[in-house]
Amino acid sequence: MLATSLSKKVKYQKQWERFGYAMISPGMIFLVLVTTVPLVSLLVMSCFRLDLTYPPGNGWVGLENYLEMFKDARFWYSIRLTVVYTAITVVLQVVVGLCLAMAFFRGFRGQGLMRVSVLLPMILAPVVVGLAWRTLILTPEYGILDYISILLGFGSKPWLVDPTWALVSVIIIHTWQWTPFAFLVFLASLNAMPQEPLEAALLDTRTSWQRFRYIILPMLRPAIVIVLIFRTMIALRAFAAIFSATGGGPGTATEILNLYVYRVSFNSLDLGYGAALGTVLLLITVGVSMVFFRMRRSSIS
Amino acid sequence: MSKVTRRQFLDKSMKVGGLVFASGIAPAFVKRAFSEDKHAAYLNAKINWRQVEGTRIKVLVTPAHYFNKFRAITPQFEELSGIKIDFDIIPPREMREKAVLDFGAKSGNYASHTADPMYLSLYEANKWVEPLDNFLNDPKLTDKAWFDLDDIIPLWRAADSVNGKLYGMPAEGEATIHVYNRELYEQKGFKPPETLSEFMQTAKELNKIDGKIAGAAIRGFRGAGQNMYIWPSLFLAWGGKWFDANGVPLVNSEPGIKSLEYYCELLQNYGPAGVENWNWPEIMEAFAGVNVAQFIDSNSTASIIENPKKSKMAGKTGYQRWPKGPSGRRVSSIWNWTMPVNAVLPEKQKIATWLYIQWLASRPTQFSSAVFKENPDAVVRTGVNRVSIWSDPEYRKVINFTPDYADVVLTAMKEDTDSDWRPRVPQWPKIGEAMAVAIQAALVKQKTPKKALDDANATIAKVMKRS
DSSP: OHHHHHHHHHHHHHHHHHHHHHHHHHHHHHHIIIIIHHHHHHHHHTTEEOBTTOGGGOEEOTTHHHHHHHTOHHHHHHHHHHHHHHHHHHHHHHHHHHHHHHHHHHOOTTHHHHHHHHHHHHHSOHHHHHHHIIIIISSTTTSHHHHHHHHTTSOOOOTTTSHHHHHHHHHHHHHHHHHHHHHHHHHHHHHTSOHHHHHHHHHHOSSHHHHIIIIIHHHHHHHHHHHHHHHHHHHHTOOHHHHHHTTTOSTTTTOOHHHHHHIIIIISOBHHHHHHHHHHHHHHHHHHHHHHHHHHHHHHO | OOOOOHHHHHHHHHHHHHHHHHHOOHHHHHHIIIIITTTHHHHTSSSOTTTTTTOEEEEEEOOOHHHHHHHHHHHHHHHHHOOEEEEEEOOHHHHHHHHHHHHHTTOOOOSEEOBOGGGHHHHHHTTOBOOTHHHHTOTTTOOHHHHOGGGBOHHHHHHTEETTEEOSEEEEEEOEEEEEEHHHHHHHTOOOOSBHHHHHHHHHHHTTTTSSOBSOBOOOSOSTTTGGGTHHHHHHHTTOOSBOTTSOBOTTSHHHHHHHHHHHHHHHHHSOTTGGGOOHHHHHHHHHTTSBSEEEEEGGGHHHHTOTTTOTTTTSEEEEOOOBOTTSOOOOOOEEEEEOOBTTSOHHHHHHHHHHHHHHHSHHHHHHHHTOOSSTTOOOOSOOSBHHHHTOHHHHHHTOSSTTHHHHHHHHHHHSOOTTSSOOSTTHHHHHHHHHHHHHHHHTTSSOHHHHHHHHHHHHHHHHHHO
């Protein structure tokens, strides 16, 4: 009697489990199709010579594409640019975002409107941002920024034309668009802060700098780490705004790794080498994020 | 259907063409030619236009004015043949990528597209496209006498051939020419420059003559179809050769370095601010707004420059062939939008695609589309594919921007270039990319011209050796 009821129970349990699997399977299959399959095919492709411009030479080459990178000066240049671009934009976003958040935290008249306008850039598509900056803001003599620079007596600047200025320009564009994200996160965590330590700090500290440095900043640490993780991952994969503003040029002055991957795969039609470069970009992104996640864990404990 | 001789046919088309100018209203003419005359010009061809009636094909095209015109009159083809044509309209760079991905995946989405002739070697190497001989030599599919392939600009056909076989049909094209501000030239007492060093001199003297105008502009934007569409003319004008007899690249030879130095000197000293990112539209607009004194680019810019609604330079512009380089040669570009047939299509669709291409490249379509007004501001086509139309007095009347414009362009297309103006090899996409980066890097002083070309030459050598 007991045995049969138990087996019934087990059977029921099994049925229930099967039902569960059936319910999640469409989602799982979809996820595998759109994430795992492309990832695996990327890895496989990176071990082939898949060069549309010379089909007879195509075939399995193992790690040759990866070895090729060591001799590829344009690749190393793009790596250097990626590091510079990512580091500067992320630091700027955190610093500027924090300043803005502190300013808004105090509260002032008309801050609702200001808050909306600060958030606006984030809503735009990066490709639109790149084009708008290229045409409306940075065009020599007619662009807003160049016009202001002339009015202020600095003269017209070769924003997207000179290699160094072009890099500065794309860094400004990225920072302009994504600082609102940092701002939003910092403002939210400032608002969520317990009031007691802040009130106590008012008595215990002499300057507001001390309050900021020794009370607020440590309490914001988890938020800062989160912003660092998100923004670094996005900056490493930046594409559309640079693509539409400079196309990676002039020359190769703003060609970060992601743009180089695109050039190799879709302009030079070297899909195998492009896949290998893409894999390296993926490994860098994963590696950097893991370091940050470890930082986050230590900051929580 | 009676066989009509070429002479009678030309005569007829001329009369029909004459109607346009008699009435002065192109759309009315086109309507008449197509509906009342009911495809008469096409029914003269001894083929059955309706042999694959009911077939549907998709064609990928760029949103340029000539293809807007072709698209606008395509319903006439659909009526004639019973074939349905769908279009995807995408700007050139993305279009090229889409076409290659479609070929690579063998999905056969696009029966044909507005191809870049420089890509035909690549297409052929991958067996992605059909040799057009298969269609041209089949009397069921082509009336050779009616179609008259030989009338299509010979160098374009050469540029669209791989190992002597035609893989794409020229539908529209252009040559680069020297376009200058005639008023400023007269003011300074200049004659149109005969040589490139005289050209540099005029640029120097006209630069900032009124405080703002730039001396000269040519394409500075990076791309195989941008700066690498202008510099090859300089390279060849200095006597450059792409490869030696053993296939070793020679872009960093003396002609390469000297011509790139010339290019940089011209644009860095006398070019407009920001020219490093300019393609032809920016150049044309700056000229039309009297911000650039002269430029060298496509002859098709004339139809905008001579439109008083869009340009301050209408009626004040001169056109001439490229000035001569140190080698004594004037070197123009070679360009046409070419239509291939996708090799993975089922037989019926291949035939439908060929019939459409034949219709598009035929004399009647080329003629009627040239003056077709797809919108009230439409410009005239300055890139028809047939020598007979270029020498047709009626066509010359509509492109009579200056008395010698038509001759300048036709001569440039016939004499000032050759089919190997740029290296026609399957590896072209890589070579074009490497050269485009090198030219721009030198222009913005990221590298010296010599260093830029040394690097590019090494890249090209590697690409070619790998094969």
